Amino acid sequence: MGRKYIDCREQPSESKCTVALAADTEEELLEAAVQHAVTVHGIEDSPAFRDELRKGFKEGTPTR
Numbered sequence: 393m394g395r396k397y398i399d400c401r402e403q404p405s406e407s408k409c410t411v412a413l414a415a416d417t418e419e420e421l422l423e424a425a426v427q428h429a430v431t432v433h434g435i436e437d438s439p440a441f442r443d444e445l446r447k448g449f450k451e452g453t454p455t456r
Contacts, residue, residue, distance in 0.1 A: 396421050396449045400428075403448070407433065412454035421449060 395416055400409035411428060415421035425445050429435040 394451050395453055396451060397454050398425050398445065398448050398450070399454045405433070409433070414453050418446070418449060422446065 395414055396418055397412060397414035398421065399412040401412065403409075409432065411432070413421060413424045413428065415424060422442060422445060426437055426442060429441070429445070430437055435441060
């Protein structure tokens with residue numbers, strides 16, 4: 393299993409967030425991404441939101 397990442401720069405946002413998160417496991421990445429989204433972007437945590445986050449996970453590490 394390879395490293396996974398999610399990058400806020402790839403999401404539409406008024407805040408122009410430049411944070412990218414990477415982890416060795418999907419669960420670790422999911423928890424970090426949820427914490428970031430709730431704390432920084434004010435998004436409410438829910439099972440549906442977590443499912444959407446998972447869809448945005450990519451293999452590897454951010455390149456920009």
